[in-house]
Amino acid sequence: MSLITLHYDVPGDDFTRAGEASGNVKTHLKKLGFNPTVVRNVVIALYEAEINMVIHAGGGEIDVEIDPDQIRMVLTDHGPGIPDVELAMQEGYSTAPDNVRALGFGAGMGLPNIKKYTDDMQIETEIGVGTTMRLRVDVPA
Amino acid sequence: MTVREIQEILSAQVICGEEFLDREVFSACGSDMMSDVLAYVKEQAVLLSGLVNPQVVRTAEMMDMQCIVFVRGKYPDDSIIGLARDRDIVLLSTQYPMFASCGMLYEKGLRGGAI
Secondary structure (H helix, E strand, C coil): CCCEEEEEEEECCCHHHCCHHHHHHHHHHHHCCCCHHHHHHHHHHHHHHHHHHHHHHCEEEEEEEECCCEEEEEEEECCCCCCCHHHHCCCCCCCCCHHHHCCCCCCCCHHHHHHHHCCEEEEEEECCCEEEEEEEEECCC | CEHHHHHHHCCCEEEECHHHCCCECCEEEECCCHHHHHHHCCCCEEEEECCCCHHHHHHHHHCCCCEEEECCCCCCCHHHHHHHHHCCCEEEECCCCHHHHHHHHHHCCCCCCCC
């Protein structure tokens, strides 16, 4: 049984709201007293993933399970899918349009950042169906 | 360096967060790419940016940044100011461009943090 579970519907049509879910998760983690490094790792990974979901997939859903020893996040979208995950994982590779770059994203750092800040990252993706990303951050004893 | 010193060095206008000017910052990051900020900033830092949108404030929030300086006289709209106010983030606006702003703070001892 998890300490706490959270669910968010992420709208895909409003880039200005991207990050609301991640900010809310941060508030919960801080209230629960997790150490600042764990909080930071979770929210950076989640924020990048949330931004990706808005940029590329027209929004989606985020589920977060918070346990004392680990935080698990599942991000599900029904977007176009990722044709080449290995390529998308390379720093600097991006398919973000110019309007997204103008907002400070699309540098091709999203997925590498997510990997960097999590202990486990799994991507299941199918073209034309969508993408599910499972992330885990462990809490050091 | 305190936020107040940053404000004085850059002759910056305080947009919000007047009550937090005595906060200490230990490093600075100048960037218009928020993904780079998320990738590289480690310590309690001030963010200098020429980008004015809500994601700048959200990025600062995720990184526990105390203060954002908008360079080149950029000024955020009310929704962005509200977002920062809700998160206790100080917003400053300076007329100096990015390069000069970073240089002035560096000259006074503020550094970029570990690579």
